[in-house]
Amino acid sequence: MTAGSEPVLELLPMVFADPAGARARAEEVLRSAPPPLHAGVAHQVLGIWQRDFGDLRIALRHLRRARDLAARADSAEREADVLATLGVALVHAGRTRQGLSAFEQGVARGTGHTRARVLYRRAYVWWVLGRHREALEDVRRAIPVLRQAGDVIWTARALTLRATVHLALGAVDRAEADFAAAERLWGTTGQEHDKADAVESRGLAAFRSGDIPAALRLLDEAEERYAKLGTPTFMLSIRRCEVLMAAGLAPEALAEADAAIALLDRIGGQSTRKAELLLAAARAARSAGDPDTAIARAADAVRLFAAQRRTWWQTHARLVLTEARVAAGRRSGRLVADAAAAAERLTSFGSPAAPEASLLAGRIALALGRTAEAERHLAVAARSRRAGPPPARVTGWAAQALRARAAGSARGVLEACRRGLDVLDDHRMTLGASELRARATAQGAELAALAQEVSLTQGDPRRLLEWSERWRATLLSAPPARPPADAALLSGLTAYREIAARAEAARMEGRPVPALEREQRRLEREIRSRTHHMRGSAPGGGDRFDVGRLLDRLGEALLVELAVVDGRVHVLLCGRGRVRRFAGGALAEAVAEAAHVQAGLRRLAQPGGEARLPLVEAGGRRLEELLLAGAVPHLGSGPVVIVPPGALHRVPWALLPALRERVLSVSPSAASWLRARETAPPPGGRHVLVRGPGLASGGAEVPELADRYGTATVLEDAAAEAPRVLAELDGAALAHLAAHGTFRADSPLFSALRMADGPLIVHDFERLSRSPYRIILSSCDTARLASVGADELLGLVTALLPLGTAGVVASSAPVNDAAVVPLMLALHKGLEAGLSLPEALRDARTTQPGDPLHLATGWAFAAFGAA
Secondary structure, three states, rough: OOOOOHHHOOOOHOOOOHHHHHHHHHHHOOOOOOOOOHHHHHHHHHHHHHHHHHHHHHHHHHHHHHHHHHHOOOOOOOOHHHHHHHHHHHHOOOOHHHHHHHHHHHHHOHHHHHHHHHHHHHHHHHHHOOHHHHHHHHHHHHHHHHHHOOHHHHHHHHHHHHHHHHHHHHOOOHHHHHHHHHHHHHHHOOHHHHHHHHHHHHHHHHHOOHHHHHHHHHHHHHHHHHHOOOOOOOHHHHHHHHHHOOOOOOHHHHHHHHHHHHHHHHOOOOOOHHHHHHHHHHHHHOOOOOOHHHHHHHHHHHHHHOOOOOOOHHHHHHHHHHHHHOOOOOOOOOOHHHHHHHHHHHHHHHHHHHEEEEEEHHHHHOOOOHHHHHHHHHHHHHHHOOOOHHHHHHHHHHHHHHHHHOOOHHHHHHHHHHHHHHHHHHHHOOOOOHHHHHHHHHHHHHHHHHHEEEHHHOOOHHHHHHHHOOOOHHHHHOHHHHHHHHHHHHHHHHHHHHHHHHHHHHHOOOOHHHHHHHHHHHHHHHHHHHHHOOOOOOOOOOOOOOOHHHHHHHOEEEEEEEEOOOOOEEEEEEEOOEEEEEEEEEEEHHHHHHHHHHHHHHHHHHOOOHHHHHHHHHHHHHHHHHOOOHHHHHOOOOEEEEOOOOOHHOOOOOHHHHHHOOOEOOOOOOOHHHHHHHHOOOOOEEEEEOOOOOOOOOOOOOHHHHHHHHHOOOEEHHOOOHHHHHHHOOOOOOEEEEEOOOOOOHHHHHHEEEEEEEEHHHHOOOOOOOOOOEEOOOOOOOOOEEEEOOOOEHHHHHHHHHOOEEEEEEOOOOOOOHHHHHHHHHHHHEEEEEOOOOHHHHEEEEEEEOOOOHHHHHHHEEEEEOO
């Protein structure tokens, strides 16, 4: 090393402290006709920048030039260092053999401290290639030398790498110890990019330990740090995809992976990262129920990994490819062999994904009738049920349940399903966001279905009811975690309301609003992200459903729960001390019929739609045949509670002839009806009436209701702003909201009621200490819900029920505003007389004119809950 070279060498650590500044200074050095040594350092800096943040082809040109200049300067140490940087770039370019050859030369040329840095970078390459044992060996040799040299930056990098390798091998405790040690060292440096990487790595560790909210929070923090540095975040995208999929957000994960791939292709970035992103996209597409996309992405990933000589990664991609082919309906001995081979290789690698491959092999073998072969694979997969993160244990219990079914042990199936769902219950309750809790249930869908299948075979309706409830509407079984007193979240909700109101006003004036819509989408992403950071606070898995308690509390009422087993509806009639089962029709037929009926109701709400009435009524009769079938003669004349599966939440139940004249309520689950039944009204009996803008009727029922109730709080015109409305709703006994409703199928927690200052969304209602005991929503689509997870529903009604609301009246279809007014006035007349919401709604329908418009309006509304 020559005198005066130190200032130029300072550019190398600067690449990860201030990437843009390092690049600018390196270009400045090259413009000054520097000596070979200085020029080599500048080219190396530009090569690192392009390798990690830009075009890999340009990076290789800079690094080859840097290598030649180091050789001209006759500096073996500099040459070794550049060879290591070049080796990393070559491997990322998919030129694995050339990259490893550069490392061999670098190790041979370097000594002492320099060789330790070369070994660290080769360890990194071994990790990229999936050769974890070699990675641990090289980093083991490097760390003592780096520590002895007092090299804080490179020691921290080596500890971070070792932790990452430990995570790949499932050694979470060792990884966390190394991450903690590295973070302490990073705190003493100015390496901002490395610090962001440390936060990202902690997010990965949190995910591996099962803490999804912490993982999402840390990954978001890392992204903010990277954004300040202006650097791309491809590795972060890969990790976020993994966490999003575990949180049940597979479509979001697929979108993130595809966007990152497009950006990588645009800048000519690392082919290794592209292969990993393709694998992430394949996994996400498979989880999102898109096997064709999963097959295409996984096949591309397999080819790239093979070309890059990355056997560990290639095996994982082959597993996803096999899973996607099975999801597409393929079954063959070849696929059993492919899954078994993947399991064997993954086991030899020490990969946590090995049980998943064994379970897949066992599943395919069972489908082909190869029970002995299936038992071998399932027995291996079942070992993971005793330890590890929740997904691995659920995999093990699923394998155990399939083993028991193949052996003819109903008791064994039910025990395995119970234990697996208990694991998921514990995991679900660590999540604070209602969206994540709901979506997490998808992981238990197979276990719940197996248990229902066995219960049906045993001919025990009571047990079928218990298992139908076990994994249905779990979102409502425990109090939700309240959003934190987060100033940024509150600010985001306020800004969202303002932007959404401005966009709506512009649309009504016929003005284009692309900029406002972009800002609205950005704020939505920010709000969702912040709510996903919430941790669960409720102990255990919430209330356990008790059939005896249900039968006691029903009194003279009957509860009809519709269970779906293998695509068929089964009617469970509960009441008068027992549970009886009746066979229904095909779920798919009922869903299609319900969609036709909804279209008919929508047409009847408009002028000139009268001709559709006979078709709608015929649809109601057909739905009764499919969904109530032989149970109809046993319904008696008393009140009925309907508990439909998520796929049937939009059925207008009052349209069905057997239910048309009776007291009728709907509930997402029997357990949530019980909870509503046992919810006590708040003291004080406060009434709140709200009239939002833009209703065709002007919310004409509100002034008359205000006169009737006398002391009710009335919010209208400018007073009907979201913060004031929320403050008045908190703890009220009865709330009536006449406001336009909009349902967001793409993001149900952004479904809204329009207030004077913009939309009041579900996220706003979740901030209430206690929602109104009874709430009436008199506008369109307020009862629409999105079916997610195993059998969960997200929307305004299901947000209110766990927060203290015992009864809701809302509509599942568009309604005519003018026809709503007399219905609502009649409904309130019944409430004044002391009736419950279901009783008052039944009586209100009978007082309306018999024309198609008013009939359709009455059928569109339903009473939810038990108040």
